Structures are given as structure tokens and as C-alpha cells.
Amino acid sequence: MEGYIHSFESFGTVDGPGIRFVVFVQGCPMRCKYCHNPDTWTFGTAKKYTAEEVAKNALRYKNYFTGGGGITVSGGEPMAQAGFVTELFSRIKAAGVSTALDTSGAMFDCNDVHKFDALLAVTDLVLLDIKHIDGERHRELTGRPNDNILAFARYLSDMGKDMWIRHVLVPGITDDDKYLTDLASFIKTLKTVRKVEVLPYHTMGVVKYASLGIPYPLDGVQPPSAERVLNAKKILGVIQ
Template identity: 50%
Template sequence: MKGYIHSYETFGTKDGPGIRFVVFMQGCPLRCLYCHNPDTWKKEEAKFIKTPEEVFQEFDKVKNFVRGGITVSGGEPLLQAEFVLELFKICKENGVHTAIDTSGVYLNDKVKELLSYTDLVLLDIKQIDADKYKELTRVSLEPTLKFMDYLSSVNKAVWLRYVLVPDYTDDEKDLTEWAKYVSRFNNVERVDILPFHQMAIHKWEKLDKDYKLKDILPPTQEQIEKASAIFKSFGLKV
């Protein structure tokens, strides 16, 4: 059993509680217009091919500094659910907190087993309008909503992540509908608003990909505060 891996981060502070060891998996079925890791899309372009034991050894080297646990991100980690499951089994044997950063695009028996070894899910619900979601990601919204329903049914702790992109995800009606939808789940512990930025533009250019958002400016502080106020008005912790 080997996983296709893009990279590691040994001092992650935005990927779950505490300081975390982050594993970025290679491969993703989404094609988000604002993706900051377009170099993770194709699984066969992985920089590393490792066993779960080898990945845990990388964590073990820095465990005295990484007190929070392991987060598996991507790419889309559920694309390699079997590998992540074996890694998380090792984590649980060693008392290590586990988290997955996912779009929730896959839900099958293997993913459900993986979730039973997962302490926290960082879920990206990128838009609540189905048509806009499809425009933004090139995939359907429905699997992600079904994934959220399942997380609720097993009472799995969730941190929701919302990338605020001017002209794409900042419409007041969409923000209100998004907040209305997610506020009905009791397992949502917090919402993180992630302001859109242009730091990935060089990756798109290096890969010779058409970056459609090159003229979009990051949201202003006023726009961020507006989104935050809408989410908080539905009782969400932002």
C-alpha cells in the first residue's frame, strides 16, 4: 500500500488544532478556478510515493515540535482513502490526533471506515448555489452536501472552510443561504473564512494553465467583515 504525495508541511498552523504535520496528497477531481495547488491535480505527477509507515516516520521526526497531530490535505485526500485509512490507523495506535481537509466529493464504505479513524474534518463547501459551484469547481455540489449529511449523522466534528472570492462567492444572497444551510448542523464547531489571494498565480503560469481569476482582487476587510457578520447572524462561530 503506497500513497501518491505532493509534499509535507511540518509547521501547519491553519489546518486543525495546534501545530500540525500536514500531508498534501497528489490528485484531485476538482478544477477550482482559484486553486492554490494546481500542481496537485494529476496523481501520476506525485513527488513522493510512500507507504503509510514511511509517512508516519516523517511525522515521528518532528513530533516533539508538532503537538497538534496530522492533517491530510491535497489535492483531494479521499481520492486515496485506503492509504489515508492505513496511515490513520497507525496514528490512532500512537495516540495522534487526525484530521482531513476535503471537498467531500467521495463517500463510500472505505471513506466511511476512514472517517471512523478521523477526529476532525475540515470541509470545503465552496458555494451553496449549485450552478455557481459547478462553474467554480467543474463538479457537482450534491456529493458534498451528501457528505455533510453523513458527517452529521455520525456526529463527526467539522470545521467548515469558505474561500471568499469577489464576484464568485461574495454575493449576499449566497452567503445568507450558505449560512442558513450549515447552521442547522450541530456538529459544525467553527467556520473559517479564507480570503482569496493571488499567491498561486505563478504556479498556474509555470504549468501553462489559463488562470481566469488573474484580474480579481483579494476581498477588502469590509467584505470579509460583511461575510463574517452574515455567518454569525445564524449562530455560527467564525
């Protein structure tokens, strides 16, 4: 099976445990205002690779996957190319290497919860990015609701799948203490959260918007202060 791939990173250290080979797929249904990869949004563009080709490429680095490392598929949105990622992860796991899925959960379908079971069966860890705990604010921030995303988190918890919850901290949008407290309460209801990560908003993607001719939605918003990051970590129970 073939997948649309945006790019590869051979020695990733921020998308899951240890040293990882990261595959960035092309195509995402969300439009997060802070997205630093708007060049991954459009579907059906970018170069196509077979799962076999990607697996072979990634496994060349197998000896470097120290500290619990392995392969992460990120994006874009990996669950939008579930068949391709399922075959890729099957090949990776057959080689004895661990797999992580970095997803927004936006493709999860509450009316067809088993749709992604084959993919999850070959996924060791889900890195689930919860963009906003409040439904309305989530829609404003990403263009989509969060009901199915929260349902996905519950589904992972119920099936015993390990997950990391990630939350991008954006001043004035996601760093309100009430929202952080609500998010912390939601996370506490989940049984398989192994780590919570606070990712401070940054402006490194702004230049991409300019080159794509897209107005930057968060123009003027500055990264959070160290104090606000620490505050969020405390509320979300992040262990330093």
C-alpha cells in the first residue's frame, strides 16, 4: 500500500521516547491556528511511497533507536491514511521495533469505534494531542469539534492502550487556568496516560504561512512565559 509522505526525520527526539525515525505524512483535516506545518495540510499531494519502502528506510536506523526509541508516524494526520500506517507499523513491529502514532484523533468516528482497531493493534504508544478541552473553543481553534477526540482518548483508555497526552500552550487561547484544570480533570479519568507534555506555542512556522500565501491566524501572539508554562505543568500534573 502507498502513502503520501511529506518528509522524514532520521533522529527525532521529541515525538515519543528515545531516538526515533519520524515519518511525517501529508494531509490533515484540522486547521489549528498555531499549526507550524501548514505545508502538510493538503491531501493527495506530496510524493507517494509504499509501506515497504518506508519500513526499509526507517529500519536502516534500527541500531540507533536507543532509550526506548523506534518509529513515530506524525503529520499531517496519520489516521487519515490508516491502511498505509497499519501496513507500515506491521512491518516495523515484525522487525522488533516499537511504534508510536502522533495524532490529533480528529478522524475517530464515534459511530464506528472499531474502524481503527487494526491500526491500534500494531501501535505501541499513541501521542494524543488535545488541542482544547472546551468544545466551542476547540472548534474556534481548529475548525472541528472535540467530542470524537475525547471519545478517542476514552476508547484508548478502555482498550488499555498506552498514551501520552500533549497540549500546546497558547497565551490567551489555551492557557486559561480553568481550561487547564478541566483538562487535568479529564486526563485523571483516563487509565493509560503514561505522560503529559506541555508544548509551549512558538512562532517558527510563521515563515511557512508567508511562503504559502496564507495569512497567519495568530499574528502578534507571543510564546508563553516560563512562568505560565510552569503553571500549566503544575495544573496538568507534569512531573519534571
